[in-house]
Each structure stands twice: as C-alpha cells, then as structure tokens.
Amino acid sequence: DAKTTQPPSMDCAEGRAANLPCNHSTISGNEYVYWYRQIHSQGPQYIIHGLKNNETNEMASLIITEDRKSSTLILPHATLRDTAVYYCIVRGVGNTPLVFGKGTRLSVIA
Amino acid sequence: GAVVSQHPSRVICKSGTSVKIECRSLDFQATTMFWYRQFPKQSLMLMATSNEGSKATYEQGVEKDKFLINHASLTLSTLTVTSAHPEDSSFYICSARSPLAGGRNEQFFGPGTRLTVL
Numbered sequence: 001d002a003k004t005t006q007p008p009s010m011d012c013a014e015g016r017a018a019n020l021p022c023n024h025s026t027i028s029g030n031e032y033v034y035w036y037r038q039i040h041s042q043g044p045q046y047i048i049h050g051l052k053n054n055e056t057n058e059m060a061s062l063i064i065t066e067d068r069k070s071s072t073l074i075l076p077h078a079t080l081r082d083t084a085v086y087y088c089i090v091r092g093v094g095n096t097p098l099v100f101g102k103g104t105r106l107s108v109i110a
Numbered sequence: 111g112a113v114v115s116q117h118p119s120r121v122i123c124k125s126g127t128s129v130k131i132e133c134r135s136l137d138f139q140a141t142t143m144f145w146y147r148q149f150p151k152q153s154l155m156l157m158a159t160s161n162e163g164s165k166a167t168y169e170q171g172v173e174k175d176k177f178l179i180n181h182a183s184l185t186l187s188t189l190t191v192t193s194a195h196p197e198d199s200s201f202y203i204c205s206a207r208s209p210l211a212g213g214r215n216e217q218f219f220g221p222g223t224r225l226t227v228l
Contacts, residue, residue, distance in 0.1 A: 034216065043114075043203050043219035044154070087153075095161075097144045098205070098217050100154040 003027065003090045009105040012082075018075040020104050022088030025069040031092045033064060035073045037084040038103070044087065047073065078108045113137055114206050116220035123194055124228055130190045131223045133204030139184035140206035144217065145177075148201040160187055194227040201225075 005023040012018040024033060032051050036044040048055055048062045050071075055062040061074040075082055087103040113136040123129050133143060142161050146154040158174075160166035160181035168174045178190040187206075191198055201224050205217040 036219075038154075041201070041222070041224070043116075043205075043221045046216055046218065049216060095142055095159075095207070097156055097159055099156060100146075102153050 003099075004088045004101050006086075006088055006101065006104045008102065009107070011107050011109055012075075012078045014080060014108050014110050015077055018078040018082065018106060018108070020073040020075075020086050020088075020106065021070065022073070023070045024088070024090045027068050027090050028092065031090045033062065033068075033071050034089040034091055034098065035060070035062065036087045036089065036098070036100075037082075038087070039081075039084045044100075047086075078106075080108050080110060082106065083108045112218045114140075114204065114218045114220040116202075116204055116223050118223060119221060120224045120226075122226045122228065125195055126193055128190055128192045129194055129225060130188055131202055131204075131225075133187045133189070133206070133220055135185045135206040135208070135218075138206075138208050140187075140208050141184065142207045143181055143187040144205040144207070145179060145187075145189050146203045146205065148203060148222075154203060157189075191225065194225070196227045199225055199227045 032049050034049040035047040038044045048060050050062045064071045085103040085105050089098050115134045117132045145157045148154045157172045158166045158168045160179050162181050162184050166179040181187040201222050203222045204220045207217045
C-alpha cells in the first residue's frame, strides 16, 4: 500500500507556480520522498527526490517539513505541458520497488 | 542517459494467444527490472520484480504462470502474457534500476505497451 496521501486533483494557471502537497506521516528515518509524474499514456517520469533537506533541480523544487511528515513539490512556472498526474512516493534504501498511490491530477489552464 | 525502451508500443491480439513485450535499458545495465500494469483511470500496480539471472518475484494476486518474466541479460527483460483474455487488456510498463544509472538509484520507466485483447 502507498504510504502517502495526495489531493486527487488541482488546477493551476499557466505561468503561475504549482504547489502540490503530499502527506507521509508514517515515513521512516531512512526513507526518501520521490516525485514522479505521468503524462497521459506515457511512462512515469522522474522529477526529484529528497531525504530531509530541500532540493531543487531544473524541473522543480522539493520542500520537506522539518518533521518529514509532509512535503510540497513546486513547479515554479507551470506550462500546459506540465498537465499530468503527479505521484509522491516514499521509498527506503536498497532494492525495494516504487509503489504508486493515486497521485494528484494537475491541470494547467491557459 | 538512463533510457528505457519497450517494444511493441501497442499490440492487439486475439483471445487465447500469447503476447511478448520487451523492455530494454539502452545506455545502462539494469540489475533489477520491474513490471507494472495500469488499467484506465487507475494508478500503476506492481506486478513483479526481476533480477538478472534469477527468477522473478511476483506480487500477491499476479499469476506467475500467466505472466512469464525473463530477465536474461542486464539490458533486456521480457514479459509474456500467455493465453491472453480481454481482462488482460491494460497498459504494461517496465522499469529498470541500476545504482550507476544517471548517478542515482531511482527507477527509470519505459514508455509503456498498450495491450488490447479481442
């Protein structure tokens, strides 16, 4: 079972920041928070991951609360091509596979 | 880097036939590969995990004799759906992982194969 809770859907105006929340209140100390997205009829795409520090890359920023019980994925300037289902996943080290929850369907509106 | 391909991208077959789907890691060696399936408007469901050279580990409820997985090399895994039925129609997605791929240990996903069984 997925260990995360996300809102089922969100809308965002094009050019604005999209802030996608995720709750993972049962996360363990050695578990990472991963974010993937899936554009319609494609395979999931890696976005970013983190352990406890905030992370930023060319796609997004990941803000993890100090208690690590929740996080927020930030797309700084959403475009129409960012419309997708966004999955927040908690995974430990080693060879455990990613287990997907229901994700958040983000619709970017012109 | 870290590209995963699948073939075919789309297949239509008759009920009772078998279908083979290939998954390849193009620019890295995948020590572990995963197979997922996704029904319309649902999330990805893990079917099985395979390590190169050993038998796949199937998730509860997935029939190992129906979904044959072969991970014969570090760059190729195949999923064969045997005696396919309409309820097997789904989007099948493979994923590959290597600690060295892209400098990270996350999973990289293929583009998926849409199977339609008539």
